[in-house]
Amino acid sequence: MKKTPALDSTGKRPFGIRDSVAYAAGDLGCNMSFALKGTMSIFWTQFMGMDLWYALLLIVVQVWDAINDPLIGSIIDSDKRNYKKNKFLSYIWLGSIGLIVGGACCFLPFPNAEPWAKAIIFIAGYVVWDAFYTVANVPYGSLLSLISNDVKDRASLSAWRSVGSIFGNMLPMVILPFIIYDSEDNLIGERVFIAALIMGVLGFICFQFMIRNTEIRVNTEVALSEEREKFNVFKAFGNFIKNRPAVGATIAAMGMFIGMQGATTAVTVIFQSYYNNVKISGIVQLFAMIPIVCFTPLARKMVAKYGKKELATFGSICSMVAGLGLFIITPNNVGLDLILYIVFQLIYSLGLGIYSTVSWAMMGDAIDYNEWKTGKREEGTVYSLHSFFRKLAQGIGPSLILIIMVAFGYVGANEGNQLFDVAVNMRYIVAATFMFSALLQFIGLALVYNLDKKTLAEMNTALGRDVEADDVLTYTTAEDSDNLV
Numbered sequence: 001m002k003k004t005p006a007l008d009s010t011g012k013r014p015f016g017i018r019d020s021v022a023y024a025a026g027d028l029g030c031n032m033s034f035a036l037k038g039t040m041s042i043f044w045t046q047f048m049g050m051d052l053w054y055a056l057l058l059i060v061v062q063v064w065d066a067i068n069d070p071l072i073g074s075i076i077d078s079d080k081r082n083y084k085k086n087k088f089l090s091y092i093w094l095g096s097i098g099l100i101v102g103g104a105c106c107f108l109p110f111p112n113a114e115p116w117a118k119a120i121i122f123i124a125g126y127v128v129w130d131a132f133y134t135v136a137n138v139p140y141g142s143l144l145s146l147i148s149n150d151v152k153d154r155a156s157l158s159a160w161r162s163v164g165s166i167f168g169n170m171l172p173m174v175i176l177p178f179i180i181y182d183s184e185d186n187l188i189g190e191r192v193f194i195a196a197l198i199m200g201v202l203g204f205i206c207f208q209f210m211i212r213n214t215e216i217r218v219n220t221e222v223a224l225s226e227e228r229e230k231f232n233v234f235k236a237f238g239n240f241i242k243n244r245p246a247v248g249a250t251i252a253a254m255g256m257f258i259g260m261q262g263a264t265t266a267v268t269v270i271f272q273s274y275y276n277n278v279k280i281s282g283i284v285q286l287f288a289m290i291p292i293v294c295f296t297p298l299a300r301k302m303v304a305k306y307g308k309k310e311l312a313t314f315g316s317i318c319s320m321v322a323g324l325g326l327f328i329i330t331p332n333n334v335g336l337d338l339i340l341y342i343v344f345q346l347i348y349s350l351g352l353g354i355y356s357t358v359s360w361a362m363m364g365d366a367i368d369y370n371e372w373k374t375g376k377r378e379e380g381t382v383y384s385l386h387s388f389f390r391k392l393a394q395g396i397g398p399s400l401i402l403i404i405m406v407a408f409g410y411v412g413a414n415e416g417n418q419l420f421d422v423a424v425n426m427r428y429i430v431a432a433t434f435m436f437s438a439l440l441q442f443i444g445l446a447l448v449y450n451l452d453k454k455t456l457a458e459m460n461t462a463l464g465r466d467v468e469a470d471d472v473l474t475y476t477t478a479e480d481s482d483n484l485v
Contacts, residue, residue, distance in 0.1 A: 012217045015153045022213035023147065023157045024164030026140050029096065029206030031168025032199045033103045033133060039176065039192060040106060041265040041398055047189035048111050050118055051406050055399040057119055061126040062395020066388045072134045086216045088139035088146065095136025096207035100200040102129035107196050109189040136207065146218045166293070172199065174282040184417075185271075185278040239374075240385045245366035248449030250386050252316070252441040253359060254393035256352065259319075259437020262397030266405055266426045266433065274423035275338055288345045292353030299357040307453025308358045308365065309445060315354030316441040322348035323435030331424050348434055355441060365451050365459075372459045401433055 044054040076091055083090045105125035113121065144157050180191045240246055271281040302311055325344035330337045367382050402410075408429065409422035418426070451459065 013215050015148050015150065015215075015217070018213055019147055019153075019215060020156050020160040022210045023144070024160040025206045025213075026092070026143070026210040027161045027164035028168040029099075029203040029210065030133070030137050030140065031165055032172070032203035032206065033099045033129070035169050035172040036103055036106070036176075036192075036196055036199060038261070038264045039180070041402065042187055042268050043107055043189060043192050044118075044122060045265065045402070047109070047187050047192075048118055048122075050115070050122070051411070052403065053115060053119065054122070055402040055406075057122050058399045058402075059395050061123060061130070062391055064127060065130050065395065066391035068130055068134050072131070072138060076135075076139055085211075086146070086214075088143050089211050089214060089216075091139045092136050092143075092207060093211055095132050095134075095139075096204045098132030099129070099136060100204050101197070102132040103200045103203075104193055104196040105129055107189070107193045109193050111189060143214065143216075146216050147214065149218050166289070170286055170289070174286050177279045177282045181278050185273075185276065186417075237385065239370070240382060243366055243370050243373075243382065245362065245369045245449050245451045246382050246386060248444045248447075249359065249362045249366055250389050251444030251448055252312070252355065253386070253390050253444075255437045255440025255444060256356065256359075257390060257393040258397035258440065259434050260352075261394050262401040262437070263430050263433040264398065265402060266429045269405070269410065269418060269426045270423055270430060272423075273418035273420065274427055275334060284342055284345070287342065288349040291346055291350035292356075295350065295353050295357065299354075303358060303361070307456065308362050309449055309452045309456075312355045312358050312362065312449075313442065313446045315351040316438055316445050318351030318354065319348050319438035320351075320435065320442060322346075322351060323431065323438045326431035326434055327428070329424070329427050329431070331420075331427075337427075348438070351438065355445070362449065362451070365456060368459060368463060369451060372463055401429065404429060 041054065041058075044050045048054075050057070076087070079087060081087070105128045106122075108121050108125060110118070110121060144161070147153070147157060176195060179195060180188055182188055268278065268281060271278045271284075306314075322344045325347065326341065328340055328344075330340070363382070363386060370376060370382060405426065408425040410418060410426065411422075
């Protein structure tokens with residue numbers, strides 16, 4: 001006799017490990033596509049020969065990227081049609097189809113095309129990829145609050161999402177360098193295109209697994225029918241500037257992304273032409289993730305003991321120490337230099353991991369701060385502007401660093417054969433970028449963000465919130481896939 005599955009009080013399958021694994025598969029699918037973004041600058045400068053042109057075009061598409069999220073988000077929010085399973089799952093299904101080819105569109109291998117044609121290929125490819133990525137990723141983030149309204153369940157979903165994100169970044173990080181570079185550390189553009197197609201298919205499979213195994217337990221009909229106040233960009237920006245914790249957290253996040261993504265091209269170049277082994281770059285970056293993985297389980301207890309602002313500020317100090325240490329460069333002993341690089345990269349990653357673990361929780365507190373001071377939460381305004389500035393940092397950072405690299409001798413056409421003096425310059429640029437990133441984080445967290453442990457407790461008491469429960473909920477509802485890997 002066939003066993004009848006147990007149902008909860010609402011007639012749904014009870015929450016369990018199946019839900020958590022399925023949700024993790026969703027972020028794994030997102031990152032199968034997003035992880036290739038770090039290869040984009042090398043592809044377009046070394047293989048396609050677009051040095052300064054690429055820096056300019058990157059700013060253009062990142063401005064679009066910043067606008068794209070709230071634009072597509074508003075389209076999804078305003079969609080009132082009835083779907084067979086769920087509106088968000090339907091959009092994720094559509095996005096997963098587009099990402100099969102969307103990622104590959106960013107790596108169309110036409111190195112002999114005219115510069116204007118390359119510019120069109122890049123912009124068109126990025127817009128197509130970014131649109132489908134947003135269609136999949138924005139509703140994916142919204143699903144967490146719909147799968148369960150229990151705080152513990154949401155904590156489990158958030159933790160498993162982090163697992164999916166980490167593995168989604170680790171696999172391409174380690175494996176891709178062995179596939180897309182030849183024996184002389186030169187990028188093979190055609191292989192990048194094929195790898196993007198394969199990763200799109202793998203992402204599609206992950207999304208389909210998630211869709212088939214996700215149970216929606218929270219009724220959203222009321223939320224969908226609510227009338228929303230018309231968005232006023234000038235008023236929103238004015239309110240955002242007055243929210244000191246939101247501004248501080250945004251400055252810190254911009255610093256984080258400038259360091260992480262701004263240095264990506266320079267890091268690849270030093271492994272190509274300074275350490276002369278680009279294939280180990282992924283392994284070194286994987287090794288640098290150890291402190292992040294080790295700290296994550298301790299984050300909750302550390303926050304309870306020391307406070308979010310205090311802990312994040314300590315993390316930024318660790319990163320500044322590492323940034324200074326990275327200036328210890330030994331060109332006459334590259335083997336020793338690699339050891340020093342790995343050690344200080346570990347310290348930098350520890351600081352970054354400490355901050356990023358609580359970064360979204362700090363933004364949740366910034367929304368509460370707005371309610372405390374003005375009586376209005378305005379989470380949509382705060383999050384959308386925070387996301388806007390983060391996206392700008394993701395574009396401006398790599399563009400400015402690329403311009404600096406060219407000024408210090410980098411020639412994309414030379415591929416993995418930069419002059420050794422140029423490679424040494426790239427080593428200094430990486431150190432300077434990490435140092436600037438950590439300094440910006442420290443300014444945002446220590447000098448601007450004003451919700452220390454004592455003030456946070458005062459605010460939560462005034463708002464009548466359970467501090468411990470609020471911390472759990474904040475950790476689980478505000479994390480996105482622009483993670484620190």
